[in-house]
Amino acid sequence: MASVAVRTTGLGKWFGEGEARKTAVCNASFEAVYGEILYIVGPSGSGKTTLLSMISGILKPDAGDVVVDGKDLWKMAGDDIADLRLNKIGFVFQDYHLFSRLTTAENVAIPLILKKMDWDEALKVALHYLEIVGLKDRAELQPVKLSGGEQQRVAIARAIASNPDILIFDEPTASLDGDTGRKIVEFVKTNILNEKRCIIIVTHDSRIYEYADTIMRMEDGKITRVERNGTQKGVVA
Amino acid sequence: MPGILRIALKLLINDKSKFLALLLGITFAVFLMVMMMSMFSGILKRSSSSVLNIGAKIWVMDPAVNNATSSIPMPDYVLSSARSINGVKYAVPLYFGGALVKLKNGSYQAATVVGLDDATLFGRPEMIEGNIEDIFAENAFLVVKDAEFSKLDRPAVGSEFEINDNRGVVVGIAKAASSGLFGVPTLYTTYSRAISYIPSARYTTSFILIEPKNDADTPFIQQEIKKLGYQALTREQFVSKITDFYTFKTGLGMNVLLMTTISFVVGLSISGQTFYTFILENLEKFGALKAIGAKGGELVSMILFQALFTSVIGYGLGVGLASTFMILAKLRMPDYAAQISFPILGFAFVMVLVIAGFSSYIGVRKVLRIQPFEIFRG
Ligand SMILES: Nc1ncnc2c1ncn2[C@@H]1O[C@H](COP(=O)(O)OP(=O)(O)OP(=O)(O)O)[C@@H](O)[C@H]1O
Ligand SMILES: [Mg+2]
Numbered sequence: 001m002a003s004v005a006v007r008t009t010g011l012g013k014w015f016g017e018g019e020a021r022k023t024a025v026c027n028a029s030f031e032a033v034y035g036e037i038l039y040i041v042g043p044s045g046s047g048k049t050t051l052l053s054m055i056s057g058i059l060k061p062d063a064g065d066v067v068v069d070g071k072d073l074w075k076m077a078g079d080d081i082a083d084l085r086l087n088k089i090g091f092v093f094q095d096y097h098l099f100s101r102l103t104t105a106e107n108v109a110i111p112l113i114l115k116k117m118d119w120d121e122a123l124k125v126a127l128h129y130l131e132i133v134g135l136k137d138r139a140e141l142q143p144v145k146l147s148g149g150e151q152q153r154v155a156i157a158r159a160i161a162s163n164p165d166i167l168i169f170d171e172p173t174a175s176l177d178g179d180t181g182r183k184i185v186e187f188v189k190t191n192i193l194n195e196k197r198c199i200i201i202v203t204h205d206s207r208i209y210e211y212a213d214t215i216m217r218m219e220d221g222k223i224t225r226v227e228r229n230g231t232q233k234g235v236v237a
Numbered sequence: 238m239p240g241i242l243r244i245a246l247k248l249l250i251n252d253k254s255k256f257l258a259l260l261l262g263i264t265f266a267v268f269l270m271v272m273m274m275s276m277f278s279g280i281l282k283r284s285s286s287s288v289l290n291i292g293a294k295i296w297v298m299d300p301a302v303n304n305a306t307s308s309i310p311m312p313d314y315v316l317s318s319a320r321s322i323n324g325v326k327y328a329v330p331l332y333f334g335g336a337l338v339k340l341k342n343g344s345y346q347a348a349t350v351v352g353l354d355d356a357t358l359f360g361r362p363e364m365i366e367g368n369i370e371d372i373f374a375e376n377a378f379l380v381v382k383d384a385e386f387s388k389l390d391r392p393a394v395g396s397e398f399e400i401n402d403n404r405g406v407v408v409g410i411a412k413a414a415s416s417g418l419f420g421v422p423t424l425y426t427t428y429s430r431a432i433s434y435i436p437s438a439r440y441t442t443s444f445i446l447i448e449p450k451n452d453a454d455t456p457f458i459q460q461e462i463k464k465l466g467y468q469a470l471t472r473e474q475f476v477s478k479i480t481d482f483y484t485f486k487t488g489l490g491m492n493v494l495l496m497t498t499i500s501f502v503v504g505l506s507i508s509g510q511t512f513y514t515f516i517l518e519n520l521e522k523f524g525a526l527k528a529i530g531a532k533g534g535e536l537v538s539m540i541l542f543q544a545l546f547t548s549v550i551g552y553g554l555g556v557g558l559a560s561t562f563m564i565l566a567k568l569r570m571p572d573y574a575a576q577i578s579f580p581i582l583g584f585a586f587v588m589v590l591v592i593a594g595f596s597s598y599i600g601v602r603k604v605l606r607i608q609p610f611e612i613f614r615g
Contacts, residue, residue: 049614058528059610079532086530093613097525101251102244113240114531122240158529170613 005069005166005198006032006055012063013050013221024050026221028064034165035195037188037211040202042218048202049170051218055200056089056168057081069165086114090159094171096151098143104154105130105139111162129157132191149180156184160192167192169201178207185211241531245539246546248519255518258511259547260554263592266504267555267585268562270497274581275563277493279574284483285476287351287423290413291331291360293446295458296475300468303482305475306349306419308333310440315467319445322461324454326447329354332431333443336424339399340390348389349423350400352431359446362425367394367409372427376406379425383413389422400424403434505592508551512544512596516603523604524612533605540600548593552586 011028014021025047032038032055040048053059055066057073066073069088073081085091090111098107108126113119130136133153135146143151152172159167169188173181185201185208193199201212209215217225238246250256287305288296297319299309319328332352339345353360353372361369362381371377378400380392389398396407411425426434432441447469449455455471462469470478484490516523523536559577566573 050610053610053613056528058613059608082527082530082532084530085528089530091528091613093525093528097521097612099244099248099522101248106244106247109240110244110526111529113244114526114529114535116240119240119243 003034004031004067005034006200007067008051008055008064010064011051011054011061011066013047013054013059014062023221025054025061028218028221028223030216030223030226032166032198032200032214034198035193036213037193037199037201039209039212039215040200040218041204041209041215042224044204046218047221048218050221052168052170052200052202056091056166057085086111086162088165090162090164090167092152092155092159092167092169092172094174096143096155098151098154098158100142100144102142103140104135104143104146107143107154108157108161110158115162126157126161129161130154132160133157133187149176149184152176152180152184153187156188156192165197167197167199169199169203171202171204173203173205173208178205181205182208241535241539242542245542248522248539249515249543249546252515255511255515256547259508259515260551262504262507262511263548263551263589264554264558265507266500266592267552267589268558269500269504270585270588271556271559271577271581272562272575273493273497273500274584275559275575275577277490278578278581279576280489281480281483282576283574285479286413287333287349288472288475288479290362291351291446293331293360293472294449294452295447295455295469295471297328297445297447297462297467297469298443300466302468303486304479305333305444306335308443310438311442311445311467312440313442315465316442316445318465319447319458319462322458324450324457326450327357327359328445328447329357329359330428330442331360331444331446332428332435332441334431334435334437335421336400336435338389338405338422338424341396341398342390346388347421348400349419349421350431350435351423351425352428353425354446355427355429358427359448362411362413365410365412369409371408372425374406374408376404377408377426377430378405379409379411380407381411381413381423381425383423385420385422388420401434401436501588501592505595508547508592509596509599512547513599513603515543516540516600520603520607521612524607524609527607528609528612536604537601540597540604544593544597544600548589552589555589556582556585 009029011025013025014023016022028051040051042048050059054061060074068084105123105126108129109122112122112125127136127139130139133156135150135153138146138150143154146154172184176184188199189211215227216223284304297315299311302309316328316330319325334350336348336350337345338348358369362379365382372379380386380389392407394407394409398405447458449458459469526536563575563577
């Protein structure tokens with residue numbers, strides 16, 4: 001049995017007050033384990049991003065607990081949560097959020113610099129990760145000079161540069177064409193995933209379902225189904 | 238430099254157009270503030286030039302006098318009373334007045350005439366040419382070589398002119414520590430000649446200059462003069478009285494204050510606005526940094542550093558620009574009165590820090606408020 005990276009119990013989040021109150025996530029309990037890729041799928045507005053944010057220490061839940069790597073996340077102090085994000089969690093945002101005023105290598109080095117690594121050392125490590133994603137020759141370019149798929153790979157390099165245990169992707173393929181999207185996820189599965197890593201991917205994209213170990217389906221803020229090993233291949237969300 | 242500040246710096250200066258706009262705003266504000274204050278301080282210094290040039294320790298005058306060039310003559314008994322005050326080493330009269338000089342070429346020029354006590358020549362200027370003793374010669378005058386010197390047709394020893402229909406001869410050229418404000422040349426002569434050449438009312442003593450036996454006697458002397466109905470001021474007190482007069486009673490100070498405030502506000506709004514847009518444009522990135530694990534304090538230090546960096550450079554450019562401007566202006570116009578001083582530089586620096594503080598404050602508020610969740614949601 002693989003060890004648990006993230007466990008939530010009865011997680012809930014509401015927005016608004018009184019009449020306007022809306023439930024974004026309701027009573028969500030699930031586990032994500034090391035060595036696997038977990039997909040979270042579901043229609044727009046079903047609460048996927050809200051759920052991701054709560055398990056990564058970005059959004060405080062209104063109900064329930066999140067345990068990350070054995071620690072009760074929301075019982076921790078703000079700066080400790082920030083440290084946990086820095087050290088344990090890597091993010092790939094939907095629209096990358098790369099710094100256009102920095103070079104590709106500097107972008108990748110950011111988490112290392114935040115970890116107070118020496119500048120030159122951080123850039124050296126960044127180069128190593130750019131090499132892993134096959135972009136070593138673009139190190140000195142600004143990210144805007146790269147294609148969408150290349151920028152996505154830079155974002156991945158940045159997410160893995162601090163060697164996090166948990167990688168979180170929100171819609172990694174949404175702004176890529178089908179082929180590029182597939183290649184990126186395939187790359188993640190073969191090169192980034194290992195038995196000490198847990199990867200959580202939110203996606204709408206049914207073309208990449210085959211790379212999941214577990215697919216968790218959400219509707220109206222509730223987890224409606226959890227399936228193992230991509231047996232639902234080809235199902236349209 | 239910590240890596241996080243290096244990132245902040247790169248984000249700032251790699252955004253060239255914004256960085257330039259920021260620098261421009263601050264440079265402009267500093268330039269204007271320094272110029273305004275320097276011009277004012279130059280004017281103030283000149284307004285007390287006579288007091289500085291004469292160099293007496295105590296000046297006695299009518300209490301209504303508020304600058305050296307418009308004196309109210311005092312009766313002779315004040316002088317004799319002053320001489321009998323305990324602690325007075327000596328007291329001498331000084332004549333200060335205006336006269337009309339007719340130059341060799343037939344044109345007229347207003348001039349200030351300073352009449353020095355015949356017995357002591359107290360307050361005598363430093364000589365560049367000629368001998369101070371020659372002032373006792375017939376019709377003798379000394380010309381002060383200040384910025385106004387040329388208005389007397391650049392006289393030399395031996396040059397002649399008419400002064401209020403009397404003959405005048407230049408017997409020496411004197412040095413001036415500080416030029417006057419009013420743009421008229423200064424002539425020195427003896428007290429007795431001054432009062433006989435220049436028509437005056439019943440009283441002739443413009444000021445009485447006192448040298449105390451001991452600086453500690455000054456308060457007592459001031460007290461005794463006050464009993465006579467007159468006022469005795471130390472040199473510093475007189476200078477600050479003149480300064481206050483120009484600052485508060487002529488509208489000059491108010492206008493300069495207003496202009497300085499306007500330059501400050503203009504600079505503040507340009508830089509504040511630009512910095513704010515800069516932060517807004519980078520807000521997402523700051524949000525992403527927060528999501529990645531940057532702490533609030535780190536983001537604040539980035540913003541403060543950016544604001545401070547821009548401000549210090551803008552300050553340097555502004556001060557440099559103002560100095561260059563003043564040097565060039567002085568090359569073309571020797572009369573140009575502006576002078577930069579450390580208090581002015583200090584004040585401008587404080588104002589720049591206020592601009593930086595204000596700009597970063599709005600930036601910091603924005604950045605601390607962003608929810609990475611909003612960034613995350615896209
Ligand atoms: N800050 C907020 N204020 C109010 N409502 C919000 C807020 N954030 C999210 N919601 C609501 O919560 C629900 C879940 O939003 P969420 O972004 O998690 O959905 P999602 O599944 O990620 O959708 P998508 O696939 O479009 O990204 C939505 O109905 C949304 O409108
Ligand atoms: Mg979403």
